[in-house]
Amino acid sequence: MNDDQDRRPQADAAEPARDDACENPAFGHAADSEGGVTLSYAQYEELKALAGERDEYLRRLQRAVADYQNLQKRVERFQDAARQVALRALADDFLPVADSLGRALEAAANSEGGAGMIEGLRLVEHEFYRALAGVGIRPIEAVGQPFNPDYHEAVLQMPVKGVPTHTVVQELKKGFLLGETLVRPAQVIVAAAPADETIDSPDADA
Structure with missing residues (x-):
């Protein structure tokens, strides 16, 4: 009986002291089971x-x-x-x-x-x-081109044999572009339909 009592304190003394930090995170950080850090x-x-x-x-x-x-x-x-x-x-x-x-x-x-x-x-x-x-700044193509009201200003229309209608046949004053912006239109003469040509209109068959 005395021997058991003598051994018990030794066994208790052999147990490692617990760190309160491991029980309560508020006391700082301690290593977890995987070696990481637990923050407070x-x-x-x-x-x-x-x-x-x-x-x-x-x-x-x-x-x-x-x-x-x-x-x-x-x-x-x-x-x-x-x-x-x-x-x-x-x-x-x-x-x-x-x-x-x-x-x-x-x-x-x-x-x-x-x-x-x-x-x-x-x-x-x-x-x-x-x-x-x-x-x-570059000049606008005019002669021989189809009339384009965005770039050409028709000063005169006249029938020209062998030239398609609405084609620029003469340039009176050059037009110019600044990049893609019109500076001034080209003043031109445009081919018109010959006088002997008849153009059908929507009312012709009425």
Whole structure:
């Protein structure tokens, strides 16, 4: 009996002391059975708050990036619009020069001994149109093209043998585009139906 009593305290002493931290998470963190870390409630709440702050900063950053991109697009649109206005003013100033060159070429072609002058004028005209093309201004195709009210202004209609109706047969004044924007329409003469042709109308059979 005394021997059992003597051994019991030793057995009790052999049991490892329990750490209150393992029983109650509020006392800190302790290793779990898989070697991970168990956080206290206070630590969990702190991490949760930090995660919320992180998400808020991320949302602010994303909004700032979106605002910057929108601002950049607005600036680019403004720059493009300002450039178009400047080029339109340039076109308005220089298109009369193109008209003068055209008239000079026509006059030289109708004059005697104007071959040398024509060659020189054509060189000037070529360089002039190349300079306009460099800033996006180009002449509108007219002669031989179907009449297009978006780009052509019909000054006169006349029947022309062998030419389809509504075809541009002569250009009186060149038209120009700035990119895809009309600067001025080409003034043209358009082929009309011959007078002896009859065009059926919806009322003809009534």
